[in-house]
Amino acid sequence: MTMPGEDSESAPDRLHHSVLVCATASVAGVVIGFVGGAFRWCLQVADAWRVDLSELAHRLPGPGWLIPIAAAAAGATLAALVVRWMPLAAGSGIPHVEAVYRRDAPPPELRLLPAKFVGGVLGIGSGLVLGREGPTVHMGAAIGAAFARVFRLPDTTVRMLQTAVGGAGLAVAFNAPIGGALFTLEEVTKSFRLQTVLATAFAAATAVGCSRLVVGDVADFQVEAVTSPALGWLPLFIVFGVATGCLGVLYNRLVLAFVDHVKLLPRISAVAKAAVIGALIGLVMFIHPLATGGGDDLTQSILGGSSMALSVIVGFLVLRFVAGPLSYAAAVPGGLFAPLLALGTLWGVLFVGGFEAVWPGHHTSLAVPMAIVGMAAFFGATVRAPLTGIVIVVEMTATTSVLVPMLAATAAAVLAAELLRSPPIYDSLRERMPVEGKACDEDGTAAR
Incomplete structure (x- = not known):
């Protein structure tokens, strides 16, 4: 062409x-x-x-x-x-x-x-x-x-x-x-x-x-050899994908809600808004530094096999689920991808923990595979670029043993997000930009 x-x-x-x-x-x-x-x-x-x-x-x-x-x-x-x-x-x-x-x-x-x-x-x-x-x-x-x-x-x-x-x-x-x-x-x-x-x-x-x-020339995340999950677990990964798609829709809506509502505070300057948001994130940093920033250290800790109590996983997930959209509303330079990957790993471990609580049976060996799959599935649900998400996760973890469940879960996550009629996050952000041929920032303010 x-x-x-x-x-x-x-x-x-x-x-x-x-x-x-x-x-x-x-x-x-x-x-x-x-x-x-x-x-x-x-x-x-x-x-x-x-x-x-x-x-x-x-x-x-x-x-x-x-x-x-x-x-x-x-x-x-x-x-x-x-x-x-x-x-x-x-x-x-x-x-x-x-x-x-x-x-x-x-x-x-x-x-x-x-x-x-x-x-x-x-x-x-x-x-x-x-x-x-x-x-x-x-x-x-x-x-x-x-x-x-x-x-x-x-x-x-x-x-x-x-x-x-x-x-x-x-x-x-x-x-x-x-x-x-x-x-x-x-x-x-x-x-x-x-x-x-x-x-x-x-x-x-x-x-x-x-x-x-x-x-340096090393994969972003160091992951021990992961055994490919048995084929019988594939339905569980598909269910996980559907749940991840719903969670991704909620996350996108939260990002847009924060962006729109922070923008609607006209009497407060953009600099003051950023300062207040920064102070709130600083409080989260005091609670635990791994709950802030891009999330690479937290992701590495999980993929490296570190044991965390389920309550700690829930705490990290809730804090980062809210702190990410809040941080983006500050309208300072920074993206969404890396925080999405951290959320995906937390969500994967939490899902396995919840499944173990409902159906005890020593399923903890699924935690790392589900965390890796969660990275790609959550990315696919929010950005709606499933192949990109899968390939990026494979390259970042240097792991191919979970490709089959990753494909199934990511496809299920994207399908769920589509059925819920949630547009991809970058389409929604782009629609908030003026289109009169002017360069602009992402919260809809025309650039000089």
């Missing part, structure tokens, strides 16, 4: 254009690889700092609990000030990337890059329950569009390259090159045009290769 304007080109011109596009994507991939790798490294340092700060607050006499509250509020406030300077930096950025591809908004300028980087480190690093993937995708899109302009490529190609390199950004965020490429094709373009496939593949390959020089 050809892109608009290609029919009038001769075969040599099309070949030259394709080579130039792939070369541009490769160079842009190198840049987002190092930028995204540095972004991930900064967030890893912030995660460790946040745990140390929480432990210090518990050791100090007096009102030590004020320390994480003040730190999180300060980080959120500074991130909101970055957004005041660059409104387009608010939120995930993925709805904007999709809007650009659909010609509902112009491609991002390169000056978005420092705003997204600094704002993301401040917001996510301070403990807000947001993901690193949104800012990395948006930074990749800005880099892809900038390089396309440098090589004076046509507008259609600029929009395609910002999408392709945005997908490379997702690949860097999760160290998942195939998942990042598939995200571009399944979620953003919803097509498999050859030129887009090639550009995305080149960008993702160079991006992940370079990012691994910064953060």
